[in-house]
Amino acid sequence: MSMIEFHDVEKYYGDFHALKDINLTIDKGEVVVIIGPSGSGKSTLLRSMNGLNTISSGKLIVNNFDLADKKTDINKIRREVGMVFQHFNLYANKTVLQNVSLAPQLVLKEDKAQSEKEAMELLKLVGLEDKAQSYPSMLSGGQEQRVAIARSLAMKPQALLFDEPTSALDPEMIGDVLDVMKKVAADDGMTMIVVTHEMGFAKEVADRLVFMADGEILEDDDTKSFFAHPKEERARQFLSKIINH
Amino acid sequence: MLSILVNHWPELWSGLLFTLGSSVLALIGSLIVGTVFAFLEISERKWVRIIGRIYVEIFRNIPLLVITMFFYVVIPMLFANVNGFTAGTIGLTIYTSAFIAETVRAGIEAVDLGQMEAARSNGLSYLQAMVHIVFPQAIKITIPPLGNQFINLVKNSSVLAFVAGFDLMYQGNLIASTTFDTSNTYLAVGLLYLVLTLPLSYFMRYLEKKWA
Numbered sequence: 001m002s003m004i005e006f007h008d009v010e011k012y013y014g015d016f017h018a019l020k021d022i023n024l025t026i027d028k029g030e031v032v033v034i035i036g037p038s039g040s041g042k043s044t045l046l047r048s049m050n051g052l053n054t055i056s057s058g059k060l061i062v063n064n065f066d067l068a069d070k071k072t073d074i075n076k077i078r079r080e081v082g083m084v085f086q087h088f089n090l091y092a093n094k095t096v097l098q099n100v101s102l103a104p105q106l107v108l109k110e111d112k113a114q115s116e117k118e119a120m121e122l123l124k125l126v127g128l129e130d131k132a133q134s135y136p137s138m139l140s141g142g143q144e145q146r147v148a149i150a151r152s153l154a155m156k157p158q159a160l161l162f163d164e165p166t167s168a169l170d171p172e173m174i175g176d177v178l179d180v181m182k183k184v185a186a187d188d189g190m191t192m193i194v195v196t197h198e199m200g201f202a203k204e205v206a207d208r209l210v211f212m213a214d215g216e217i218l219e220d221d222d223t224k225s226f227f228a229h230p231k232e233e234r235a236r237q238f239l240s241k242i243i244n245h
Numbered sequence: 246m247l248s249i250l251v252n253h254w255p256e257l258w259s260g261l262l263f264t265l266g267s268s269v270l271a272l273i274g275s276l277i278v279g280t281v282f283a284f285l286e287i288s289e290r291k292w293v294r295i296i297g298r299i300y301v302e303i304f305r306n307i308p309l310l311v312i313t314m315f316f317y318v319v320i321p322m323l324f325a326n327v328n329g330f331t332a333g334t335i336g337l338t339i340y341t342s343a344f345i346a347e348t349v350r351a352g353i354e355a356v357d358l359g360q361m362e363a364a365r366s367n368g369l370s371y372l373q374a375m376v377h378i379v380f381p382q383a384i385k386i387t388i389p390p391l392g393n394q395f396i397n398l399v400k401n402s403s404v405l406a407f408v409a410g411f412d413l414m415y416q417g418n419l420i421a422s423t424t425f426d427t428s429n430t431y432l433a434v435g436l437l438y439l440v441l442t443l444p445l446s447y448f449m450r451y452l453e454k455k456w457a
Binding site for chain 1: 357359360362363364365366367368369370373377378381382385
């Protein structure tokens, strides 16, 4: 069963050709890591999967919904496909507990007590149950990002999109966030698509690696063979640069 | 000045009440109308944005007195009679709402775009994201400039004097023209405007601190 399918997808920002002839299928339960130099279209690709970016042409099917179809209710897709951002984007006017329990209350119509109970369990999972009453401004970046993951999980999504989740963090915070992401990946039913430069995480957790450059998918291979012998010269260069720095 | 205040207190008090009434009505009205046009200005639909823009650009670029005169003179020729108080208050509401629309729009746009994106990605509708996440943060940012608009509004209500709106300025003009004690009359009138605006000023500062 496929979770996400791109068929001949193109994306233009004015004259800039951001995504070129993208064909990609991601199955349910798969963990896919997308890598590539900055400006290669990784984030654009990821953000199109929950409709934060629209596509210019082609076909994009997410969880059996056609994103290009105007009749598709994008909110329904977003209930099933969560997103974790580089800059966390926690709700600044809400406490940690409210951040996690708000969408279940408003969207899934859970009652307050139930949603807060579930939120506390998720905060425990990410190791932050003692911060439930804090505001995001009182947390460190790593803590914020773990709350953001809990917030996405609270909607019980089928898929989670991670847009460079550790790029804005201090080095000593990265491990905690990656540990939480590994816990999420351990759930076999969860589809995860992760844009990251954390090669250790990719090696350990990813089923597949997708390498992008200049808006194209240059290589799409299972993790072992990608790291053992990348076929594309640009992928080889990229790997040697980020592994040997 | 004291003798003016004592001898003409009934007129001044009545003027103060008319000014207060007009200000409160226009404040509520312009806050509602201004917020509505702020949302038109940030709509995803271009033609809606254009409607918002046209409204704002027309009414913030025409003098308040002209707008008020329009309602006082032109509307009665076309439709029903309006008295000075009504014409002045409508003019004040529309004029101020154009500035409030810009203030609220700027406040909403000052909230990090990531807040809206996160809320939408979390499954919230645009309206839910606006009501629960973006607008509450925007209002906080908007409090200091809104305070300026509200104070301006109270002072601008003196436009009622030009259309026989029985406000404080109107009464002041009458008193000055009968007593010929111009300087003391306008000192008294100025003092009474302060009685209205200073508490408002401090109230806005209080809100700013409370919600910070």
